[in-house]
Amino acid sequence: MDIFTLFLTVGVCFSMIFAVVAMIVSSRNSEAKFRESLVAALGPGVDWDEKRQTFRQVGMNFRYQKYQGSRNSPPSFSLFLECPVTGGEFEIATESAVDRFFKNIGITLEVQTGDEVFDGRCFIASNTPEFAKECFASAERRETVKRLWDIKVRKIVYRGQSLALIWQGQTSHADGVSNLKESLDLMAVLIRDLPQYHEIVSLAGSGPAGPAERNLVMGIAGASSALGVLSLIWTNLQYPLFDPAGLFLFSLKFSVPALAVFIVLAVRTLSGRSRSHRDLLLACGLALAGFLFTGYGVVALYNGMADLSAPASHIALIQNKEMHRSKNSRSYHLYVRSWKSGRALEDLNTGSGIFNWVIPGKHEAVVRTRAGKLGFEWLVSYQVRDKQT
Numbered sequence: 001m002d003i004f005t006l007f008l009t010v011g012v013c014f015s016m017i018f019a020v021v022a023m024i025v026s027s028r029n030s031e032a033k034f035r036e037s038l039v040a041a042l043g044p045g046v047d048w049d050e051k052r053q054t055f056r057q058v059g060m061n062f063r064y065q066k067y068q069g070s071r072n073s074p075p076s077f078s079l080f081l082e083c084p085v086t087g088g089e090f091e092i093a094t095e096s097a098v099d100r101f102f103k104n105i106g107i108t109l110e111v112q113t114g115d116e117v118f119d120g121r122c123f124i125a126s127n128t129p130e131f132a133k134e135c136f137a138s139a140e141r142r143e144t145v146k147r148l149w150d151i152k153v154r155k156i157v158y159r160g161q162s163l164a165l166i167w168q169g170q171t172s173h174a175d176g177v178s179n180l181k182e183s184l185d186l187m188a189v190l191i192r193d194l195p196q197y198h199e200i201v202s203l204a205g206s207g208p209a210g211p212a213e214r215n216l217v218m219g220i221a222g223a224s225s226a227l228g229v230l231s232l233i234w235t236n237l238q239y240p241l242f243d244p245a246g247l248f249l250f251s252l253k254f255s256v257p258a259l260a261v262f263i264v265l266a267v268r269t270l271s272g273r274s275r276s277h278r279d280l281l282l283a284c285g286l287a288l289a290g291f292l293f294t295g296y297g298v299v300a301l302y303n304g305m306a307d308l309s310a311p312a313s314h315i316a317l318i319q320n321k322e323m324h325r326s327k328n329s330r331s332y333h334l335y336v337r338s339w340k341s342g343r344a345l346e347d348l349n350t351g352s353g354i355f356n357w358v359i360p361g362k363h364e365a366v367v368r369t370r371a372g373k374l375g376f377e378w379l380v381s382y383q384v385r386d387k388q389t
Contacts, residue, residue, distance in 0.1 A: 003241045004314060006367075007157075007198065008232070011273065012187065017021075024221075024259070025277040027320045030056060030280065032304075034252045040128045043261050048115065048383055050110060053063075053235055054126065055195060057184055058185075060081060060082065060187070060188065060375070061081070061082040062080065062081055062082075062184065063079075063080040063370070064078065064080070065077070065078040065079070065080070066078075066173055068119075074168050074169055074170070074172070075168070075169065075170060075172050075173065076166055076167060076168045076169075076172050077162055077167045077172045077173045077175070077177070077208060078164075078165065078166045078167075079164065079165045079176060079180070079183055079184075079187070079189065080162050080163070080178075081162060081164075081188075082161070082162055082164055082183075083158070083159055083160075083163050083191045083193075083194070084194070085161055085195055086131070086160060086194045086195065086197060086199055087196065087323065087361030088131025088135070088158075088160065088194075088197050089127060089128055089132075089158055089159065089160050090111070090124055090126040090131070090135065090155045090157075090158050091124070091125045091126070091128060091130040091155065091156070091158070092122055092124050092125075092145060092152065092155070092156040092205045093122070093123055093155045093156075094121060094122060094123070094149060094154075095120065095121060095122060095123040096123070096163070098277065099123045099277065101339045102276065102277035102280075102381065106271070107267065107270075107271045107277055107280060108271075108273070108274060108275075108276045108277045109196075109273060109274060110124060110125070110153060110229075110274050111124040111125075111129045111133050111274055112133045113137060113142065114131070114137075115134065115137045115139075116143055118136070118142045118145070118146070118182075121149070122145060122275065123274075124136065124272055125275045125278075127275070128197065129274060131195065131197040131324070133172070133195060134195045135194065135195060140189060141189070141190060144190055145190075147163065147182075147186060148183070148186055148297065148307050151175070151179040151182060151183065152167055152171075152172075152175045152179070153165050153167055153183070154166055154168045154169075155168075155191070156189075158191075162207070163187055163190060163191055164182055165187065179355065198239070207281060213269050214269060214270060215278070215349060216269075217265060217266050217269045218282075218283055219269060219281070219323050220262065220287070221282070221283040221284075221286035221287040222265075222286055222290075223260075224286065224290025224291050224292075224294050225286045225287070225289055225290035225292065226290075227294045227297075228289060228290045228291070228292070228293025228294040228297060230297075230339050231277075231293065231294055231297020231300075231301060232293055232296070232297050234297065234301065235296075235297050235300040235301055235304070237309075238301075239296065239300060239301065239303065239305075239377075239378045240341075240349070240378060241300060241303075241372075241376055241377070241378050242346055242347075242376075242377050242379065243367070243376055243377070244296075244300075246257030247296065247299060247300055247303065247374075247376045248292075248296050250299065250374070250376075251295040251296045251298075251299040252292075252295070253273065254295050254299065255289075255292050255294070255295025255296070255300075256290045256295075258291055258295070259288065259291040259292070261285060262287050262291065263284055263287070265286060266280055266283045266287070267280065267283075270283065282361060293332070294378050298307055299374070300376075302371070302373060302374070303372045303373050303374045303376050303378070304370075304372065304378055305378075306373040307370050307372050307373045307378075307387065308373075309370050309371040309372070310370075311368045311369065311370050311380050312368070312369055312370070312371070313366060313368050314339040314367045314368075314369065315364055315365075315366055315367075315369070315388075316338070316339060316346065316364060316365050316367055317336060317337045317361070317364045317387065318334050318335070318336050318337035318358055318360050318361070318363045318364060318365055318384070319335055319336065319337055319354055319360055319361065320334075320335040320336050320345070320360050321333065321335065321360055321368055322335070322357055323355065326367075330352075330357035331355075332349070332350045332351060332352055333347050333348065333349060333350070334347075334348040334350050334354075334358060334384075335347060335357050336349075336364075336367070337369075340348040340377075346367075348365060348367070348379070348382055350384075354384055356382075357369075358384060361387075362386070362387055363384055363387055364380045364384070364385060364386075364388065365384050365385075366382060366383045366384075366385065366386045367379065367381075367382040367384065368380040368381045368382065
């Protein structure tokens with residue numbers, strides 16, 4: 001190793017160590033500042049358990065939770081208050097364009113309070129709509145919610161045993177702590193004299209279907225997604241195709257009508273609740289991937305399993321090779337001259353050993369294929385050898 005390489009290696013190692021130490025120090029400083037600001041917000045004499053993230057204030061038990069965020073979700077700060085069990089639940093957020101759209105087309109049926117300003121700004125979702133309606137018949141509670149939006153709370157969630165305020169975004173930790181004192185008072189207002197309502201929790205609400213029908217729809221969507229993944233894996237292992245795009249387009253004549261029927265069924269079954277649009281979007285998202293993948297997988301399996309044609313052998317010159325990298329894996333490909341009219345190359349998946357050994361232009365592949373029951377040729381096996389003169 002020359003002196004330049006040695007210094008470069010040492011420099012890279014020290015840079016990595018410095019970066020890790022800087023991250024640790026930064027994280028600890030951030031936690032220390034957060035702790036100091038929380039202590040200042042709570043004030044002296046508060047019964048605070050830092051390890052459990054709980055404290056007691058004005059005779060009530062609170063808990064807080066700080067989430068640093070990740071690539072797919074923003075940072076958040078949540079404040080929880082223990083409550084007496086009432087038999088009801090609700091979730092309130094500012095009304096989004098998606099909420100408004102599904103309300104306007106009649107799929108979502110939101111809890112309404114009769115206060116036009118409040119109902120236009122807030123979206124109340126609840127599986128106990130009568131309980132939620134009775135709660136927010138109170139003008140004091142409605143004004144409390146408006147004030148919580150002013151101090152940047154993004155969501156209010158009541159689950160029968162606890163009330164939660166949730167701040168989200170890059171400034172959520174600071175926003176939550178800086179408004180902590182006022183938030184505690186506002187939470188106390190929200191839970192004061194909650195109605196002891198004992199309606200039967202209905203997942204269907206006022207819609208035409210009950211919990212069993214809803215669970216059936218969600219189950220079909222989830223099962224189709226799982227079946228689609230399994231059929232794709234099985235097909236690629238047992239009957240690898242040379243023209244998967246062509247077979248996918250062919251399978252659409254079966255999967256698209258089935259998907260359309262499912263969507264109609266899902267709309268009819270899931271409509272009529274305050275959370276209908278969320279369930280519908282989830283079910284249709286799962287079904288979209290599930291039905292298309294399952295349609296492809298089932299057709300591909302039939303094309304291979306019902307194929308009675310005799311194997312055919314083709315000698316194809318290896319013209320190129322490529323290694324494809326993904327986040328967690330690598331795949332190796334040999335590109336051989338196609339034996340089919342209208343196609344230039346065929347792709348053969350291989351292992352790293354053969355990939356490293358093969359020299360394009362000097363090696364060829366003996367490829368055994370079968371025609372396929374539906375006319376989509378698939379790979380039986382192949383061998384690589386030196387090019388025969």
